[in-house]
Amino acid sequence: xxxxTKLYSILTNKCPHCHKGQFFKSKHPYDFSHFGKMNxxxxxxxxxxxxxxxxxxxxxxVSYALNIGLGIGLFFLMVMLLKLDTLAFLFTFLGTxxxxxxxxxxxxxxxxxxxxxxxxxxxxx
Numbered sequence: 001x002x003x004x005t006k007l008y009s010i011l012t013n014k015c016p017h018c019h020k021g022q023f024f025k026s027k028h029p030y031d032f033s034h035f036g037k038m039n040x041x042x043x044x045x046x047x048x049x050x051x052x053x054x055x056x057x058x059x060x061x062v063s064y065a066l067n068i069g070l071g072i073g074l075f076f077l078m079v080m081l082l083k084l085d086t087l088a089f090l091f092t093f094l095g096t097x098x099x100x101x102x103x104x105x106x107x108x109x110x111x112x113x114x115x116x117x118x119x120x121x122x123x124x125x
Contacts, residue, residue, distance in 0.1 A: 004121060010110045016117040018045035023110060029102040036105065045123055049113065056109055063108035067097055 002008050008019060015021040021042035026034040041048045071093055078089045097104075 004119065006114045006119065009114055009119070010107060013106070013110065015042040015045060015047055015049075016110075016114045017047035017120055018042060018123040019119065020044040020123070021047075023049060023113070024106060029106040032102075035102060038109070045120075047117065051113075056112060059108040059112035062111045063104050066104055066108060070096065070100070 003019060006016070008014065009016045009023075012019075013023050013027070015023060021044040022039060023042075024034075025037045025039055029035075038049050040050050074093050074096065075089055078084045078092060079086060
């Protein structure tokens with residue numbers, strides 16, 4: 001049930017077209033020797049991942065939205081529920097954003113390409 005969704009492609013670093021090939025060269029976002037390196041195309045279906053110049057600039061909007069969501073959730077938890085100081089929230093938020101940067105980078109690019117590439121179920125049969 002989960003395999004045929006966009007969420008599967010995003011969370012498992014798979015090709016948005018066939019859900020089989022790897023999108024990034026590394027298996028996880030915290031492999032700094034291969035940070036940000038994407039495969040040029042899917043090894044299974046041949047879907048190209050390197051679009052026109054500037055294509056992934058749109059992923060910055062997705063990254064911004066992910067960070068805003070994180071900030072709102074963290075603010076609600078720390079300031080509204082736990083009644084902690086706003087300054088404590090600010091430092092915690094900044095630290096969390098820095099720690100989660102590689103994951104945010106991955107997710108934003110995967111989400112962005114999944115907006116534009118349709119999954120083909122026929123490739124998995």
